[in-house]
Amino acid sequence: MAKVLVIGGGPGGLFAAAGAAEKGNDATLMEKGKIGENIRCAEGFFDVLKLLGKPCAGVRFKVEALIFEACSIYTFDARSLNLWMIDRSTWQKELARIAIQKGVRIIENSPVLPEDLKNLKSKFDFVIDASGAPSVTSRLMGFSGFYRQNAGKTVQYLIEGDFSHMKNSIKAGFLPDFWGYYWIFPKGLDESGRQTANVGIGDFNPNSRAELRKMLDDVLKKERLDNENYIIRKVLGGICPTRMPEKLVYDNILLVGDAAGLTSPLHGGGIDMAVLSGMAAARAISEDPSIYETHLKKLLCRRLGFENMMAGAWRRRTLEQVDKILSYAHVLRLYRILSHPRLINPMTVKFLELLL
Numbered sequence: 001m002a003k004v005l006v007i008g009g010g011p012g013g014l015f016a017a018a019g020a021a022e023k024g025n026d027a028t029l030m031e032k033g034k035i036g037e038n039i040r041c042a043e044g045f046f047d048v049l050k051l052l053g054k055p056c057a058g059v060r061f062k063v064e065a066l067i068f069e070a071c072s073i074y075t076f077d078a079r080s081l082n083l084w085m086i087d088r089s090t091w092q093k094e095l096a097r098i099a100i101q102k103g104v105r106i107i108e109n110s111p112v113l114p115e116d117l118k119n120l121k122s123k124f125d126f127v128i129d130a131s132g133a134p135s136v137t138s139r140l141m142g143f144s145g146f147y148r149q150n151a152g153k154t155v156q157y158l159i160e161g162d163f164s165h166m167k168n169s170i171k172a173g174f175l176p177d178f179w180g181y182y183w184i185f186p187k188g189l190d191e192s193g194r195q196t197a198n199v200g201i202g203d204f205n206p207n208s209r210a211e212l213r214k215m216l217d218d219v220l221k222k223e224r225l226d227n228e229n230y231i232i233r234k235v236l237g238g239i240c241p242t243r244m245p246e247k248l249v250y251d252n253i254l255l256v257g258d259a260a261g262l263t264s265p266l267h268g269g270g271i272d273m274a275v276l277s278g279m280a281a282a283r284a285i286s287e288d289p290s291i292y293e294t295h296l297k298k299l300l301c302r303r304l305g306f307e308n309m310m311a312g313a314w315r316r317r318t319l320e321q322v323d324k325i326l327s328y329a330h331v332l333r334l335y336r337i338l339s340h341p342r343l344i345n346p347m348t349v350k351f352l353e354l355l356l
């Protein structure tokens with residue numbers, strides 16, 4: 001039985017802690033705030049590799065259609081994807097309850113500072129750092145700038161208003177001369193009958209000086225969400241780190257989730273990879289810590305290779321060209337590749353490279 005400290009009560013940390021306890025370890029999780037609060041996310045849970053299934057709590061609806069807008073609007077059938085809109089707060093609180101049931105000690109309102117980590121890493125057999133980006137480890141070891149240099153930047157509003165016209169769909173829109181996209185992810189009805197949506201914009205160009213807040217306000221005008229029927233309740237933002245740091249293991253510290261640079265280079269989503277890496281870290285400390293990095297890379301490398309190729313193709317394209325790709329994908333039903341994780345492989349990448 002090892003003594004394990006998990007830093008951070010997001011999806012990566014909660015799965016890592018529950019997994020570690022389930023395997024008989026003595027697991028403690030320290031969260032800087034309260035679990036389920038201050039979440040920065042559009043809350044689309046996309047289980048790309050179909051390894052996780054439906055979240056155990058907080059599901060608002062299964063996404064049935066993906067709407068893309070470039071020069072024209074395209075609607076793709078998403079029913080065969082594992083894609084849900086969730087309320088992350090409800091989900092994470094339930095994950096915490098399950099973790100406690102498995103024996104995890106959760107300590108809230110306890111930020112781990114980089115200088116604390118020095119002592120903690122000698123007090124615990126293992127530390128799983130799931131503190132997001134930049135991670136506590138990076139601040140101790142001096143690579144915190146790495147994340148920002150390899151990340152998408154975002155701004156997001158939580159908007160209250162009537163989104164019922166979108167039914168069970170979510171929307172992504174592309175803009176001229178911009179390597180990024182905006183999104184409208186409705187959350188359906190909450191417990192008090194209120195309708196809200198996460199509406200945001202993300203920029204993948206690390207050198208860009210785009211004024212995202214202003215761009216998002218323009219998006220609201222374009223989408224007719226800039227009137228008294230739609231009220232901005234919250235403004236947030238953050239980075240989506242899209243590249244793994246040089247190492248994922250520092251002595252007895254294992255990085256998971258955003259701390260490991262694991263959001264999609266194609267769309268910035270990272271909930272599923274946070275969960276998968278949390279589970280992999282729990283398994284590694286219980287079996288053989290040296291397998292963590294190799295195991296995780298093996299699990300994700302095809303997918304990340306595929307998404308990097310798609311992201312590269314997109315970066316070089318004008319809005320009109322992106323529109324053409326969307327229209328091909330629509331007519332030829334190429335998007336169906338995403339419904340079959342087995343097709344996310346180097347052969348498909350070669351085929352798409354030729355096509356694109």
Ligand SMILES: Cc1cc2nc3c(=O)[nH]c(=O)nc-3n(C[C@H](O)[C@H](O)[C@H](O)COP(=O)(O)OP(=O)(O)OC[C@H]3O[C@@H](n4cnc5c(N)ncnc54)[C@H](O)[C@@H]3O)c2cc1C
Pocket residue numbers: 007008009010011012013030031032033040041042043044045046110111112113130131132133136154155156200236237238239240256257258259262263268269270271272274
């Ligand atoms: C605007 C925006 C929209 C997004 N939308 C989506 C989406 O729709 N779908 C998707 O899949 N992904 C999305 N993402 C990415 C997704 O939010 C992350 O990939 C995911 O939350 C990573 O989980 P994690 O557990 O690694 O880290 P986090 O969820 O960031 O959790 C880290 C936890 O650690 C805690 N913490 C931080 N520092 C310390 C410390 N020093 N000591 C103790 N605790 C600490 C934090 O309070 C937090 O609870 C979005 C990101 C942004 C910024």
